Amino acid sequence: MDILDTVFEVIDMRSFSNLWYWIGLAVVWSSTSHWVLGIPHDMIQRARREGGQPMEDVEDLARINAGRLIHVVDKGALAMVALGCFWLTVLGVLAFHYDVEFAQAVFLVAAPMSVVVWISVQSCRKIIAGENKGAALCRRLTIHRRLTQVVGMVAIFVTGMFGTYQNLSMSILN
Numbered sequence: 001m002d003i004l005d006t007v008f009e010v011i012d013m014r015s016f017s018n019l020w021y022w023i024g025l026a027v028v029w030s031s032t033s034h035w036v037l038g039i040p041h042d043m044i045q046r047a048r049r050e051g052g053q054p055m056e057d058v059e060d061l062a063r064i065n066a067g068r069l070i071h072v073v074d075k076g077a078l079a080m081v082a083l084g085c086f087w088l089t090v091l092g093v094l095a096f097h098y099d100v101e102f103a104q105a106v107f108l109v110a111a112p113m114s115v116v117v118w119i120s121v122q123s124c125r126k127i128i129a130g131e132n133k134g135a136a137l138c139r140r141l142t143i144h145r146r147l148t149q150v151v152g153m154v155a156i157f158v159t160g161m162f163g164t165y166q167n168l169s170m171s172i173l174n
Contacts, residue, residue, distance in 0.1 A: 014101055014170070015101055015102055015104070015105030015163075016101065016104075016105060016162075016163035016164075016166045016167055017167050017170075021105055022163075025109060025156065025159060026156075028109060028113075029152040029155065029156060032113070032116060032148055032152065033145055033148045033149045033152055036141045036142075036144055036145045036148070037062065037065050037066065037069070037120060037123060037124065037127075037141065037144060038061060038065040039058060039061045039062060039065065039141065041145060043057065043058055043061075044058055044138055044141050044142070044145075047138060048135075048138045051134075055134060058137065058138070058141075059132060059133060059134075059137060062127055062132060062137055062141065063127075063132060065124075066123075066124035066127040066128050066132075067128065069120065069121065069124045070121070070124050070125065070128055073121055073124075084114055087110075088107070088110060088111060088114060091103050091106055091107040091110060091111075092107055092111075095107045101166060104162070104166070105163075108155065108158065108159040108162065109155075109159075111155075112151050112152070112154070112155035115151050116148050116151055116152075119144060119147050119148065119151070120144070123140060123141075123143075123144040126140055127140055
C-alpha cells in the first residue's frame with residue numbers, strides 16, 4: 001500500500017462525516033472561549049469574587065499576554081495579515097470553487113478563528129490603554145469571552161448546517 005493511500009485512509013478526507021472533525025471543532029471552540037487571552041475563565045471568576053491575590057494574578061497575566069500579543073502584532077502585522085488572507089483565500093478557493101471537502105472543513109474553522117484573533121487584538125489594545133486593573137479588567141475579559149462565544153456559536157451553527165448539507169448531498173449522489 002502506498003504511503004499516500006495510508007494517510008488518506010487514516011485521515012478521512014470526507015471531514016463532515018467524520019466524528020473526529022466534530023470533536024475537534026468542539027474542543028477548539030470550548031478551549032477558545034475558556035482561555036480568555038490566555039487566562040482561564042475560572043481564574044477570572046475567582047478574581048472577581050475574591051479580589052486580592054487572585055485579582056493580582058489575573059492582572060499580571062493580562063498585562064503579560066496583552067503586551068506579548070500587541071508586540072507581535074505591532075512588529076509583524078502587515079506580514080501576518082497578508083499571510084492570513086493568502087491562506088484563507090487559498091482555502092476558500094479550494095473549498096468552494098474546487099469543492100474540496102477537507103478545505104471546506106478547515107476553512108469553516110480558520111475563518112471564524114481569524115475573527116477571534118481580531119477581537120483579541122482589539123481587547124488587548126483596550127487593556128493596555130487602561131482597562132488593566134480590577135473590575136474594569138474583569139469586565140473587558142468577560143466581554144471578550146462573550147464575543148468569542150457568539151462567534152463560536154455562529155461558526156458551529158454554520159458548520160453544522162453546511163456539514164449536514166454536504167452529508168445529505170453526498171448520500172443522495174451515491
